[in-house]
Amino acid sequence: MAEKSVTKKKIGSLLSISHDKDVDGLNSAAIVWRYAKSKGLHFDMDLTDYGGFVRTFSSVATRRNTLIIVTDLGMDDSALDAVVAGLSRAISQGCRVVWLDHHQWSDRAVRSILSLENKPVLKVNPEYCAAEITHKVLMPRDEICAELATVAHDTDFNLRQIDGAGALTDVVSVIRFGTIASKEDLTAALRPIVEKLAEKGLAGVWNDQAKRFHDSLLDKRVHHYRKEKLKKMRKALIGHCDQEIHERLVRVLEMPSGVTTTDMGTFLADSENLAVDGNQLKVADLAITVSSGGMLGFRRGYETTLCNMAAKLFNGGGHPYAAGGEYGVYTDFQAVCDDIFVTLSKSKDWVIEADSA
């Protein structure tokens, strides 16, 4: 019944909406691009982030006879009405919706998407990264898609076993931070990278023998970024604040601009980075970064703490190994540390007890 009310015209184009923040979002979009090519569909792409949903999904309302595939984005519940309105309009104009993700979804958000017309598909599985889900659902037998999924998994689960995957993470950061400074459109800036990934996989951008990018200017920018990043992380470490709470070492740092929380977390988990002024610091059980806007990042050095449970005490959430929360705008870093320590000392939910392991 519902189907008949929808304009019956063949799908002729594909719109990929994916996350602009990391390799998982990019590779998901690249897999969707390969799928579009295999089906002979005209391809458009919109890379976005939480906070950008209203803009992205309002523009979706102009679409006709388009397959809309959303990847690596959970539902931003505060934008749910705008998302549903945009998608409903598009569907009434002959579009179909496929949403593939691995984040936390509220029951209400799931119901809203599944109650759309024209047989929406929603697959959410937190066990995989989004590119893996996209690969399995759209192009399970395509080898390049399989590689793109593996590369994304390496970065999303922070395994760091594939050199090109780590380098690609830095490319996303270089381009992201670059467009923030120049106010250039991020989707347009990332498009050439995604296009090459869609054509040839990682080899489209990365020379694995020489361990460098084909694009020599990009390669230079990545090198420079890595050097600067390391300097900034070392400086941030010098200003750290440590406290032992429930027999767990908690370390709080101010997050430098132009560095991702994941990079900071990885840096802090390696004792080789922790020699400060001739002192060798211990790897912390829980590391918390405070951004200048008051956002908190949670990473752990050992499986002795639960980042998601710690983040929950600060209006946030995430995974046991990585999570985010909120403190609020601040001026006095020392006061922030004390506040965080007091809050953490009031709960043991974030501590994994040794005897329970």
Ligand SMILES: [Mn+2]
């Ligand atoms: Mn992801």
